[in-house]
Amino acid sequence: MLNSVEESPLHKITNARSIAFYGASNRPSTMGSIILASILTAGYKGELYPIHPKDESIKGLKSYRQVGDLPEVPDLVMMVLPTGVVCQSLEECGKKGIKRAVVVSGGFKEVGGDGIQLEKELLEIGKRYGIRIIGPNCLGIANPYNNLNSTPLTMEGDPGYIGLVSQSGSFVAQMFNYLYRLRLGFSTAFSVGNEVDVDMIDCMEYLAVCPHTKVIALYIEGVKRGRRFLEAAKRISKIKPIVALYVGGSEAGKKAAFSHTGSLSGPDQLYDGLMAQCGITRAYSLTELFDLSWALGALPKPNGNRVAIQTHSGGPGATAADSCSREGLVLPSLSDETRKKLMPFLPHTASAANPVDLTFTQNPKEYFSDIPGVLLKDETLDFLLIYILIPENSIRTQMVDAGMTEEQAEKSLGKMAEFVAKSFIEMQQNAGKPIIGFTYRSLQEKLVQGLMKQGIPIYQDPARAVRAMKAVVDYHQYKDQRATA
Numbered sequence: 001m002l003n004s005v006e007e008s009p010l011h012k013i014t015n016a017r018s019i020a021f022y023g024a025s026n027r028p029s030t031m032g033s034i035i036l037a038s039i040l041t042a043g044y045k046g047e048l049y050p051i052h053p054k055d056e057s058i059k060g061l062k063s064y065r066q067v068g069d070l071p072e073v074p075d076l077v078m079m080v081l082p083t084g085v086v087c088q089s090l091e092e093c094g095k096k097g098i099k100r101a102v103v104v105s106g107g108f109k110e111v112g113g114d115g116i117q118l119e120k121e122l123l124e125i126g127k128r129y130g131i132r133i134i135g136p137n138c139l140g141i142a143n144p145y146n147n148l149n150s151t152p153l154t155m156e157g158d159p160g161y162i163g164l165v166s167q168s169g170s171f172v173a174q175m176f177n178y179l180y181r182l183r184l185g186f187s188t189a190f191s192v193g194n195e196v197d198v199d200m201i202d203c204m205e206y207l208a209v210c211p212h213t214k215v216i217a218l219y220i221e222g223v224k225r226g227r228r229f230l231e232a233a234k235r236i237s238k239i240k241p242i243v244a245l246y247v248g249g250s251e252a253g254k255k256a257a258f259s260h261t262g263s264l265s266g267p268d269q270l271y272d273g274l275m276a277q278c279g280i281t282r283a284y285s286l287t288e289l290f291d292l293s294w295a296l297g298a299l300p301k302p303n304g305n306r307v308a309i310q311t312h313s314g315g316p317g318a319t320a321a322d323s324c325s326r327e328g329l330v331l332p333s334l335s336d337e338t339r340k341k342l343m344p345f346l347p348h349t350a351s352a353a354n355p356v357d358l359t360f361t362q363n364p365k366e367y368f369s370d371i372p373g374v375l376l377k378d379e380t381l382d383f384l385l386i387y388i389l390i391p392e393n394s395i396r397t398q399m400v401d402a403g404m405t406e407e408q409a410e411k412s413l414g415k416m417a418e419f420v421a422k423s424f425i426e427m428q429q430n431a432g433k434p435i436i437g438f439t440y441r442s443l444q445e446k447l448v449q450g451l452m453k454q455g456i457p458i459y460q461d462p463a464r465a466v467r468a469m470k471a472v473v474d475y476h477q478y479k480d481q482r483a484t485a
Contacts, residue, residue: 001208001235008206009132010198013100014143014188016076018047020067020098022089023080023105024058032080033058034152035104035139042149049074066092073097078140078150083107086136087121094129101126102150103135104169109194110137123196138193139169142176142186145212151176151191160185161214161297162290163207165200167221169193175290181443183452184294187212201225201232208236215297217289218244218280220271230278237279238482241296241475244280245289246271279478281471288467291459295468296475298455299434304382305473306330308375309355311387312367317355320385320438320462327470329383331355338378345370364390368420369427376431383469388439388458390416390447413446421450428456434472438465 005011019039023032036059039048049070050058057063064070067077067089077093079086079101086105093101108119119136126133134140140150144159151173157180164186166172172189179185187210190203200218207213216236223229233242246268275282281296283289307329311317324331331354334342339352345366351357356375358367375384392413399409428435437458439448448458459465 002205003209005206005209005211008202008209009100010190010202010206012075013102013132013134014141014148014206015146016046016074016100016148018049018072018074018076019044020049020051020070020074020077020093021080022051022078024050025052026055026058030080031104031152035078035080035150038149038152038154041154042144043147044149045147047072047074067096067098068092070096076100076102078102078104080104083115083118087118087125090122090125090131090133091129094125094131099129099131101131101133101135102138102140103133103193103196104137104139104150105135106137108136108196119194119196126197133197134190135193136196137169139172139191141191142172142189144186145188156180157183157185159187159212161187161212162217162293163187163210163213163215164189164217164219165203165207166191166219167193167195167200168219171219171286179290182290182294183449184290187214195224199224201229204232204236204242208240214240215293216240216242217293218242219289220244220246223274226274230274233275233278233280234482237475238479241293242278242280243283243289243292243296243471244275245283245286246275279475279482281475288464291457291464291468292471294457295434295436295472298457299436299472300428300432301476302382302434302469302473305470306332306381307383307385307469308334308378308381309385309387310358310367310371310375311355312358312360312389313387314357314359316387316389316438316440316462317357320387320466321355323463323466324385324469327466329466329470329473332380334375335378335380338374341374341377342371345374364416364420369423372424372435373427376427376433376435382433384433384435385462385465385469386435386437387462388437388448388451389441390445391441392445392447417446417450420447421454421456424451424456425454434469436465436469438462 002008021036024036048061050061050063051067052063053065055063077098083105108115142149149155153173156176169191172191207216281292283292307324309317309320334354342352349359396409452458
């Protein structure tokens with residue numbers, strides 16, 4: 001187990017201070033040019049050295065005819081080249097003294113035939129010169145904390161706490177906007193491709209000691225070093241949660257994975273057992289991969305599996321209760337003391353059972369501060385699951401009808417969102433109990449955005465929220481058991 005990121009051979013890849021770049025030109029539509037543009041757009045602060053046999057400058061950067069002409073030995077080389085010249089170019093990099101490479105180029109093991117031999121040759125060159133290689137057939141890395149993005153799509157939003165390792169190349173890039181809309185982000189993301197050298201295990205070990213990473217997410221099409229993977233995951237899951245999506249378990253998934261990266265996959269049951277042994281939380285869709293990562297990275301440790309549901313609509317509350325039951329989460333009856341404390345805030349039509357169903361409320365402060373505050377103090381409860389329904393258009397209309405201007409109403413909505421978000425995060429910190437929300441409205445509404453910015457997960461289906469809660473419970477139970485084993 002590494003003691004720090006600096007000990008990892010990947011540190012100078014994710015935090016490269018200088019990069020030699022093969023494959024960019026003054027033709028903006030080529031993949032190499034697009035990726036170089038992404039690196040520049042991300043605000044990379046290090047030195048960039050395009051290598052091109054003819055162009056003297058590319059995107060305002062001085063270009064060099066060959067890597068041997070560079071004024072220094074770069075920390076990293078990136079290759080977006082035709083397959084046939086990759087090995088020769090890597091040999092030249094080895095002679096220059098470069099020790100780290102990202103090979104974006106495809107056409108190796110995943111296509112079979114001559115590609116298999118070419119991949120063997122690539123590995124042999126790497127070993128000969130001591131070069132650590134990510135790829136081939138990958139998109140490399142995204143490290144928002146170092147303004148480094150080697151994917152063709154622009155990074156969006158702020159750096160986050162999810163460390164991703166993906167055997168699908170473009171998956172990393174496709175998730176930028178999705179995470180941004182959830183107010184999440186990557187700490188570091190690796191696209192490992194065919195894993196000729198650096199593999200998923202190397203990346204997991206790096207993320208285990210990465211100070212920005214709270215949870216590790218894996219997209220798996222096949223594991224090459226099964227025993228080593230199991231050992232590494234067992235060690236890492238003691239300190240950080242791991243969530244994995246495995247897609248090679250079905251016959252169709254197995255064929256797709258092999259044609260994609262050349263990975264050999266095993267049956268679902270094998271991976272179920274593998275993950276259960278080493279404390280990995282298994283996801284069954286891309287959406288769930290990040291649903292579970294979100295909760296595991298954001299929420300405090302719960303004391304148990306007892307849930308309070310708060311709603312002002314019977315249908316969503318009943319649906320949430322049903323989801324809890326299916327996942328093995330418990331909805332205990334509220335204590336007499338809690339019921340007594342709730343009474344001043346409940347209309348006569350409300351239910352003080354669990355779920356706590358107001359049916360209607362005129363006072364947002366009571367719904368988003370007073371009532372949750374009471375529930376979180378109940379010692380028989382470990383979670384609060386709350387239904388979020390504040391239709392901005394209706395509230396804005398009410399404010400205008402009450403005499404506010406449109407501008408005043410908009411400011412008032414903003415202040416309400418700030419109050420609710422601050423109230424929730426303070427209640428969660430003071431109680432030490434997780435709060436999760438669900439809504440059927442847009443995640444772009446001010447109130448929801450305010451909560452998500454403060455780190456409160458909000459899901460668009462109670463079943464997704466409950467699945468995330470169950471994952472948090474299971475992970476911490478596993479972690480506690482391992483600590484005492």
